[in-house]
Structures are given as structure tokens and as C-alpha cells.
Amino acid sequence: VQLQASGGGLVQAGGSLRLSCAASGRTFSDYVMGWFRQAPGKEREFVAAISWSGASINYADSVKGRFTISRDNAKDTVYLQMNSLKPEDTAVYYCAADPSLRAVATTTPHRWGYWGQGTLVTVSS
Numbered sequence: 645v646q647l648q649a650s651g652g653g654l655v656q657a658g659g660s661l662r663l664s665c666a667a668s669g670r671t672f673s674d675y676v677m678g679w680f681r682q683a684p685g686k687e688r689e690f691v692a693a694i695s696w697s698g699a700s701i702n703y704a705d706s707v708k709g710r711f712t713i714s715r716d717n718a719k720d721t722v723y724l725q726m727n728s729l730k731p732e733d734t735a736v737y738y739c740a741a742d743p744s745l746r747a748v749a750t751t752t753p754h755r756w757g758y759w760g761q762g763t764l765v766t767v768s769s
Contacts, residue, residue, distance in 0.1 A: 647760030
């Protein structure tokens with residue numbers, strides 16, 4: 645499956661952005677989808693994941709209550725709505741896919757099978 649992330653940009657603290665990740669090449673609904681991020685000089689970290697149907701969702705503690713992951717299987721797209729953004733949310737955001745339902749609870753990047761290119765989110769203070 646090929647993944648294409650978009651929607652990054654520059655936003656002030658307290659603002660919102662919505663990231664999108666469009667999938668192609670395979671049946672989108674067969675994949676758990678996730679978002680990770682990597683800040684300069686830091687390791688890639690888990691942000692959120694959503695199961696095939698959307699019934700199971702997992703968030704990193706640092707984004708709970710501020711970020712919302714969703715998917716539209718008819719459009720082969722997963723979204724990340726980011727509200728109340730903080731400067732520490734600044735990072736390159738990556739979407740990922742994996743066919744295993746276990747991926748919803750898998751926060752380790754190397755255990756995810758497919759990755760898109762990143763989209764940069766910069767939050768100014």
C-alpha cells in the first residue's frame with residue numbers, strides 16, 4: 645500500500661490543523677492506520693492509531709483530548725484533527741499502515757509495515 649500524507653503547515657499555538665493520508669494500491673479497509681511524529685533530534689514517536697472499521701482507537705497520552713484520528717474507507721483516507729496545538733507538537737508527521745489488528749496497540753515504529761512520506765507541522769509560540 646502506498647501512503648501520501650498532506651495538510652502540514654505553520655500554525656500558532658492554540659490553533660488547529662487537519663492532516664490527511666491517502667492510501668492506494670491495496671484495499672484500504674484491510675489496514676490499521678496510524679500517525680507517528682518525529683521532532684528534530686528526537687526519535688519517531690506514536691501519536692494515534694485506528695482499526696479497520698474505526699471501532700478501536702489508541703492515542704498517545706500527550707495528545708489525548710486534543711487530537712482525533714478518523715478514517716473514511718470510501719475515500720481511502722485517514723485523518724488527524726489536531727486542536728489546541730502546542731509548540732512541542734512541532735514535528736514531521738508520518739502516516740503508517742499495517743494489516744494486523746495488533747497494530748492499534750503497537751506504538752513501536754519499526755513494527756508497522758508501511759509508511760508514507762512526512763508532512764511538517766510547525767507550531768509557533
